[in-house]
Amino acid sequence: NWIEVGYVNKxxxxxxxxxxxxxxLGFLKNGYNPKTKIVALExxxxxxxxxxxxVGGTIDRLDDxxxxxxxxxxxxxxxNLPTEKDLKENFQLTFYSLAxxxxxxxxxxxxxxxxxxxxxxxxxxxxxxxxxTDDQLEDAKIKIIKKADEISKSEFKCSKSIFCNTCExxxxxSTFS
Numbered sequence: 538n539w540i541e542v543g544y545v546n547k548x549x550x551x552x553x554x555x556x557x558x559x560x561x562l563g564f565l566k567n568g569y570n571p572k573t574k575i576v577a578l579e580x581x582x583x584x585x586x587x588x589x590x591x592v593g594g595t596i597d598r599l600d601d602x603x604x605x606x607x608x609x610x611x612x613x614x615x616x617n618l619p620t621e622k623d624l625k626e627n628f629q630l631t632f633y634s635l636a637x638x639x640x641x642x643x644x645x646x647x648x649x650x651x652x653x654x655x656x657x658x659x660x661x662x663x664x665x666x667x668x669x670t671d672d673q674l675e676d677a678k679i680k681i682i683k684k685a686d687e688i689s690k691s692e693f694k695c696s697k698s699i700f701c702n703t704c705e706x707x708x709x710x711s712t713f714s
Contacts, residue, residue, distance in 0.1 A: 609630070610664070
């Protein structure tokens with residue numbers, strides 16, 4: 538699907554359309570396997586971290602690899618590949634693994650060690666994969682609770698920058714009310 542809105546001008550739109558075509562052709566050539574069983578695409582989830590904290594997100598793709606193995610794939614359009622260390626510490630992937638593992642009783646019945654976590658870089662036609670352990674997921678829960686507590690106690694002040702016009706919190710900002 539192509540969304541026609543959100544581009545600065547016609548040239549900008551054409552450039553992104555061409556880039557999208559390049560990404561798709563590259564993916565079909567190097568990343569597509571018709572035998573892969575896709576479980577979900579753009580799958581939204583809600584995850585109860587503790588009694589008072591509910592968080593959510595969207596997983597780009599979830600594949601059933603067979604034998605109780607699953608793969609979460611997050612597609613990236615940037616061209617800077619992370620280091621092995623950055624990949625192992627990628628909190629977004631940890632969060633996704635936590636979501637899939639926490640809902641396992643209802644949906645997948647899968648342990649985190651059986652979930653492959655992958656970033657697919659469309660620009661480079663490269664997939665990088667890692668995994669998480671139960672201990673890492675428990676640590677992630679603690680970090681999420683701590684960060685939520687910090688956010689609830691902090692004061693957000695408008696930066697009055699060029700990004701204000703597109704800020705998703707503009708309607709809540711006292712600068713514009």
